Amino acid sequence: MFRLCLALVISVLCLAPPSARGSDAPPITICADPDPPPWTYWKLDAHGKKTGEFIGSSVDIVRAVFSQLHREVKFIGDLPWKRCLYEVENGQIDFAMDAYFDTARAAVFDYSIHYSTLTPQLFYLTANPLIINSVGDLKKYHGCGILGSSYMHYGLTDKDLDLGSGYDSLYRKIHARRCDYFLEELEVISGFKLIGRNYIDDSLVSHKSVLGAVAPSKYLITVKNGKNSHLLVEINAALNDIIKSGQAQRIWEKYSPGIPFKY
Numbered sequence: 001m002f003r004l005c006l007a008l009v010i011s012v013l014c015l016a017p018p019s020a021r022g023s024d025a026p027p028i029t030i031c032a033d034p035d036p037p038p039w040t041y042w043k044l045d046a047h048g049k050k051t052g053e054f055i056g057s058s059v060d061i062v063r064a065v066f067s068q069l070h071r072e073v074k075f076i077g078d079l080p081w082k083r084c085l086y087e088v089e090n091g092q093i094d095f096a097m098d099a100y101f102d103t104a105r106a107a108v109f110d111y112s113i114h115y116s117t118l119t120p121q122l123f124y125l126t127a128n129p130l131i132i133n134s135v136g137d138l139k140k141y142h143g144c145g146i147l148g149s150s151y152m153h154y155g156l157t158d159k160d161l162d163l164g165s166g167y168d169s170l171y172r173k174i175h176a177r178r179c180d181y182f183l184e185e186l187e188v189i190s191g192f193k194l195i196g197r198n199y200i201d202d203s204l205v206s207h208k209s210v211l212g213a214v215a216p217s218k219y220l221i222t223v224k225n226g227k228n229s230h231l232l233v234e235i236n237a238a239l240n241d242i243i244k245s246g247q248a249q250r251i252w253e254k255y256s257p258g259i260p261f262k263y
Contacts, residue, residue, distance in 0.1 A: 028066055028228075030095045030220075031076040031084035032058065033148075035166075037191040038255035039098050039116075039218070040077060044195055057255040058098050058218065061115055061239075061248055065220075068238040069231070080165070082148030088221065094228045100216045102152035110229045113236045114217030115248060117262040118185035119209070120153060125174055126206045130181060135212035144170055144179035153214040154183050167192065167199065174205055185216065187259055194255070215262070 032040040039058035042050035054077040066073045076084070076093060087093040089108055101111060122138075124130050130141055135155040145151055145161040162179060164170065167189075173179040186207070190200045199205075220235060222228040242248045243263055252261040 025071065027072040027074040028095065029074050029076060029093045030062060030097050031079050031087060031093050032097045033081040033084065034077040034079070035195075036098075036188050037194040038187070038252075039191070040075075041191075041195055042077060048196060057252050058116075060251045060254075061242060062097050062220065064242055064247060064251075065235055065238040068241065069234050080148065081146075085148065089223050091223055091226060095220050095222045097220050098218045099221045100150040100153065101219060102150045104152075105150065105221070108224055109221040110224050110226070110232060112220040112232055113239055114219050115239050115243065115263070116252065117215050117217045118187050119262075120183070120213035120215060121186045121189070121207045122181050122183060122210045123170075123174065123189070123205055123207045124181040125177070126204055128177070128180070129206075132181070133211060135210055138181075138183075138210070141180035142178075144173050144182040146170070146184075150216075151183060153216045154210065155212065156183075167197070171199060171202065171205065187256065190259060191256065 035041055038056055040054065040056040043053040043055050045051050054075045059075060063073055079087065084093070084096050085099075085105075088096045096109075099105065099109070099111075101114075122130075122132060130137075132138060132141070138154060138156060139160060143156070143161045145158070145163050146167075147158075147163045147165055149158075149163075151158065151161060161183075162173070164173065167184075170179075170182045170184075174182060189207075192199050220232075222232070239248075248263070249261040252259075
């Protein structure tokens with residue numbers, strides 16, 4: 001009788017999906033760039049101070065994904081993006097979220113399917129309009145960007161831009177004419193309203209689309225052929241469910257009212 005019961009228990013465990021069998025496993029660790037609302041940002045208290053609550057549309061989407069996999073998630077939002085990628089590459093953190101695709105990263109990381117797509121934009125001084133008709137014209141001017149970010153979708157590498165840390169730095173450089181332009185997605189700059197930094201309404205800075213810029217999408221990534229790569233099959237299935245059911249769009253609209261959700 002004991003042997004029969006043991007055989008039944010083993011059979012049930014073997015038939016269960018991998019995620020269910022791993023429900024007692026330690027939390028999945030996921031890092032993200034800590035300050036591009038509406039996707040990932042720290043909730044502020046009544047005094048404008050950061051609380052311990054990490055929120056945003058990507059946080060909610062990724063949490064919903066791992067909920068389907070019966071896995072607990074621990075979000076890490078206090079690392080610069082470049083350090084986040086480094087820790088994932090070295091196996092200290094399981095995943096990074098909201099990564100863009102580029103060929104250099106794809107040699108190092110395995111990618112999920114994408115779960116949102118953004119609107120590439122060129123930002124420049126209103127008083128200093130630039131003659132930029134396509135991405136091929138960007139190298140004619142002195143452009144700025146953010147350390148650790150990918151600009152492949154604008155036809156540029158990090159060596160083509162003057163890189164700094166943070167969006168305040170970008171706006172300071174533009175205002176001081178230390179840069180002719182910077183590149184960022186419209187949803188990123190608009191989203192800073194959520195934490196009281198209303199960059200998009202700066203009348204001294206204008207923005208426009210650039211012919212040839214490819215709309216970037218957001219992905220979950222993990223180190224290539226690492227201990228978590230096998231989870232991507234289940235992650236992709238869960239993402240498909242969340243997107244097709246409309247749940248991803250509802251989450252997006254909660255944090256970005258008035259900005260269309262693009263998949």
